[in-house]
Amino acid sequence: xxxxxxxxxxxxxxxxxxxxxxxxxxxxxxxxxxxxxxxxxxxxxxxxxxxxxxxxxxxxxxxxxxxxxxxxxxxxxxxxxxxxxxxxxxxxxxxxxxxxxxxxxxxxxxxxxxxxxxxxxxxxxxxxxxxxxxxxxxxxxxxxxxxxxxxxxxxxxxxxxxxxxxxxxxxxxxxxxxxxxxxxxxxxxxxxxxxxxxxxxxxxxxxxxxxxxxxxxxxxxxxxxxxxxxxxxxxxxxxxxxxxxxxxxxxxxxxxxxxxxxxxxxxxxxxxxxxxxxxxxxxxxxxxxxxxxxxxxxxxxxxxxxxxxxxxxxxxxxxxxxxxxxxxxxxxxxxxxxxxxxxxxxxxxxxxxxxxxxxxxxxxxxxxxxxxxxxxxxxxxxxxxxxxxxxxxxxxxxxxxxxxxxxxxxxxxxxxxxxxxxxxxxxxxxxxxxxxxxxxxxxxxxxxxxxxxxxxxxxxxxxxxxxxxxxxxxxxxxxxxxxxxxxxxxxxxxxxxxxxxxxxxxxxxxxxxxxxxxxxxxxx
Ligand code: BG6
Numbered sequence: 001x002x003x004x005x006x007x008x009x010x011x012x013x014x015x016x017x018x019x020x021x022x023x024x025x026x027x028x029x030x031x032x033x034x035x036x037x038x039x040x041x042x043x044x045x046x047x048x049x050x051x052x053x054x055x056x057x058x059x060x061x062x063x064x065x066x067x068x069x070x071x072x073x074x075x076x077x078x079x080x081x082x083x084x085x086x087x088x089x090x091x092x093x094x095x096x097x098x099x100x101x102x103x104x105x106x107x108x109x110x111x112x113x114x115x116x117x118x119x120x121x122x123x124x125x126x127x128x129x130x131x132x133x134x135x136x137x138x139x140x141x142x143x144x145x146x147x148x149x150x151x152x153x154x155x156x157x158x159x160x161x162x163x164x165x166x167x168x169x170x171x172x173x174x175x176x177x178x179x180x181x182x183x184x185x186x187x188x189x190x191x192x193x194x195x196x197x198x199x200x201x202x203x204x205x206x207x208x209x210x211x212x213x214x215x216x217x218x219x220x221x222x223x224x225x226x227x228x229x230x231x232x233x234x235x236x237x238x239x240x241x242x243x244x245x246x247x248x249x250x251x252x253x254x255x256x257x258x259x260x261x262x263x264x265x266x267x268x269x270x271x272x273x274x275x276x277x278x279x280x281x282x283x284x285x286x287x288x289x290x291x292x293x294x295x296x297x298x299x300x301x302x303x304x305x306x307x308x309x310x311x312x313x314x315x316x317x318x319x320x321x322x323x324x325x326x327x328x329x330x331x332x333x334x335x336x337x338x339x340x341x342x343x344x345x346x347x348x349x350x351x352x353x354x355x356x357x358x359x360x361x362x363x364x365x366x367x368x369x370x371x372x373x374x375x376x377x378x379x380x381x382x383x384x385x386x387x388x389x390x391x392x393x394x395x396x397x398x399x400x401x402x403x404x405x406x407x408x409x410x411x412x413x414x415x416x417x418x419x420x421x422x423x424x425x426x427x428x429x430x431x432x433x434x435x436x437x438x439x440x441x442x443x444x445x446x447x448x449x450x451x452x453x454x455x456x457x458x459x460x461x462x463x464x465x466x467x468x469x470x471x472x473x474x475x476x477x478x479x480x481x482x483x484x485x486x487x488x489x490x491x492x493x494x495x496x497x498x499x500x501x502x503x504x505x506x507x508x509x510x511x512x513x514x515x516x517x518x519x520x521x522x523x524x
Pocket of ligand 1: 263
């Protein structure tokens, strides 16, 4: 079946005016036997195809070491993803149409031997499909294969010259580096083989609709932006909490990583950049990256002094989450009994620039917390005078309370929303304060929110790297977290245990308490 939307020049007139149209290309997935391919990449490609963004001529070629036929690969993907993609179960007819573009080729990615034969097979698929030789290679492999795979592609002459008409774009899954030195080394080595414009470093948070909405909310309105600075904001809290522990099979990766590398270095710092950055001159990839980079430089300049004064590490012990018993981190599969890996990190960050000097940003992320919530909460300053108050009672104990500070909360997931809280007069004969909230939620829109990977893969097809991390940005993020990692490793820091199902270790509360503040409970 042909896909009229993808073949026609415009899937959506308005969108095309803003963003280039996706190009026809082969999508090659290295590491296709992994979980990511079936759970995220193929469902995203299926949705792109259903939405008319992936041309019928674009083949998808899974590549991995195991032996499989095209048919067994198709069957495996169908079983794994059926029910996981956006609109519920896939009809057999639709799957039949889609799966015609799915192929599998066996290759040991680590060694150069098979690449030349692979190139020929790929070309023959492309010739049959009439695709041309534009290619996306998605590196869904372990990071130690990133460089060898690109070197082998180079030897097999699969990296087009700068002036060639066909193109190659390579998407790298995280982790891209393990610390500053390894990220710089990897970027430096890749730079010998690929141009920066060919490299797409994924941070899937940037593909989330609600994360992109932060920019639109800030720079598409005029009434909020004048308030987002040190004159009006008391502090900002960014939370990425998860109720789940380690997913099956992730123990080996996670124990070498920990919460700081796994989530804070990328997702949390990206959220920080988006909420703290200055408006870009133009809404384009380069200007956005420049502004985000300035924020990362400002936090590098701002956070000095004893690391223990502003960073807290925790590790979950046994407890109860969502009413179910949860085992400790140390009892998880493939976790050494004496592991010092942190499953929780909280910190107080200073963004040392003209706009934010003196405004603390409190960041926290962790596993086995009470709920899965990602949000940015901006708390404004108290009104300068307490002209109004009200009586609030807790049992028999009553107190006079004044106006609560205004809050602006971006809820990234779940129950995506933007909420502004403020005080009103409680109806009656007295001037009594009543806090209320003004809500925007996505129920306003009828169409489902696109999945992060769908949006990001579309951008790779469009050649738009706005929502990917540039190398200097990534290195600035590593530069910020590396001294913390080094300090923990040198001091053999043992993370403070916290009960599964609690909001992290006590030291995380103390971090805010010593500033006269407290973490918000994300249910608020
Ligand atoms: C990934 C981390 O990058 O993000 C995982 O490796 C984490 O450990 C996940 O669970 C969280 O993403 P999301 O989209 O579920 O909030």
